[in-house]
Amino acid sequence: MQVYLDNNATTMTDPLVVEAMMPYFSELYGNPNSLHKFGTSSHPAISTAIDQVYKALNASDADDIVFTSCATESNNWVLKSIYLDHIVNGEKNHIITTEVEHPSILATCRWLEEECDVKVTYLPVNEQGVVEAHTVKSFVTDKTALVTIMWASNETGAIFPIAEIGEVCKEKGVLFHSDAVQAVGKIPVDLQATHIDFISFSAHKFHGPKGVGGLFIRNSQALSPFFHGGEHMGGRRSGTLNVPFIVGIGKAMELATTDMDAKMTSISKKRDRLEDAILKLSDTFVVGDRVNRTPNTILISIRGVEGESMLWDLNNEQIGASTGSACASEDLEANTVMLAIGADNELAHTGIRLSLSRFTTDAEIDYTISHFEKAVKRLRTISSSYAVQQPTKGGEVQECELH
């Protein structure tokens, strides 16, 4: 058996989505901007996709949802165009975000700070891994151009109080963007019930194809384009429409949000069973409560078991999971999200993220539980953290002297 538990990184494209996309490669391949029938023949499918996306997010007809290549593009677009429209050509100079955003937000913010002299506030998260609305409120000034805060965390699954933060932004009259990549398709996102100006999302996080995402723009408000060219999508984003992938994101969105409650319950039931079983192992803890978490995500710390070695053992048993920590990346820092939550350094190197999908089966959960226990047992046998014989005098470690 092989088990894929890294669905926060990417998901399997639902075969039904692939099926919906297939006609738009070699049969109906015209450019939708052409006048002839080859071009116009794809219009009904694009219209359907637009309807599917608007409906799934409960967007109003007055709003714009622009298809992009991915959420990284959407995030870059919002940040750089807000900079242009409200900082270069306006009176503002400040952006508020969090310490735990995706690199496409954090790296862009750092670039704006270093290259463009924008002031950026990186808000810390509380022990549940979220930023509270009153914290946002206390940092908004009359110079603030944008608040950008993720809807849900890719690492912990923690769901941020977006509705409350939206109210703060409305009261303060400041623009509000959310990187909703980990929320769209996983939990209800109701854009008419939430005061929010922009959201970014990506199809491959909810069983759509890689290479297509979107940016929601409330009430068709002004935002300078990121791509200049042939004035596609109402002039908002130039570039020939990626017809099969737009069809794919629409279909994936529809499939993910139909009977969403039932889907969420089914996933969280499996997730909770897996979580309960792992928590039975000694010296383990999970970040964040279950209610305020995306139903598919577990971030668990296992004392004495270094994250990458745990991934290695799971991989040997055909289980794919992930870690944001330690040796896996080039800068071997501890998991920054876990540090932000207030976990001590020791635990920050032992985090393992398991993220399920609606395709995860009960048999896969059983298989994972048994092999997870086996891996923890083996690695703790090797681990210096569980050694019995203590160092001889002078052999102790006084401080971190890492290599």
Next chain:
Amino acid sequence: MAKADILGDSLWDAYSNKVTTLMNNPRHQGELFEKEVQERGNELIVADFGAESCGDAVRLYWEIDPKNDKIINSKFKSFGCGTAIASSDVMTELCIDKTVQEAVKITNIDVELALRDDPETPAVPPQKMHCSVMAYDVIKKAAGMYLGVESESFETEIIVCECARVSLGTLQEVIKLNDLTTIEQITDYTKAGGFCKSCIRPGGHEAMDYYLVDILADTRKEMDEEKLRAAADAGASGDFENMTLVQQIKAVDAIVDENVRQFLVMDGGDMEVIDIKTTDENIDIYIRYLGACDGCASSSTGTLYAIESTLKEKLSTKIRVLPI
């Protein structure tokens, strides 16, 4: 970036089979206990290096025969990734049957070589080289404890790049000898900075005592100062051709003051040195006549010849004097 970097390496695929095998089945994982070792009349040394909070920790156990300082058995425990566990295992194996004095000569380079499948192919990708460094550090610590000396005392030179074991002295020498100006050149010449990259500049995965950027800047500064000192010495010894421009102008002025100016002033004129340009063949001294000399017929013939031959005689035969 180039074609090979577009996808990038898969970290685990770059491990040697030995690393994979030892990670899956470490042979020397385990513990040695005080009581049992003492019963056999031997001495137990247990040393830790690193900590869970740093993401990597190793505990090394040595059972030493006190009669001949021989390590007769060794075990390890490790909190770390696959390469850390495999490195610890090989390190332990390399220690067995060596005396403490011999074991302390084992370096991370030896550990990494022992993990290779074939001698030409690295056992781990560059960013994992640092895992074997911890093996080296813990050996030094254990040896220091047994011999009752500081573990630093085993290091006869300052190691800047621990992955490639390149010393401060080597780096300074290579920069000077080859006139290196960039970090990339240093890496090409010495391999320093080519692995975990921590030693290049502050902000890598661990803090270092020395960074390549500082060593390069300091050495370049030293080289410049050396050049100036050499020039100053040249000035003192009258080696005109190797003087700095300022020294050359001063030297020319001194000669002019001593031998030429008095005659010009007598005729109601003077001269000044405008510039000196050095080529392979000539040292051209540009001068300007002042007062009565300006426009004097002799200024481009007899007087000029007198100035030039005086400077040639006193300073350098390569000198040409050019009035402007």
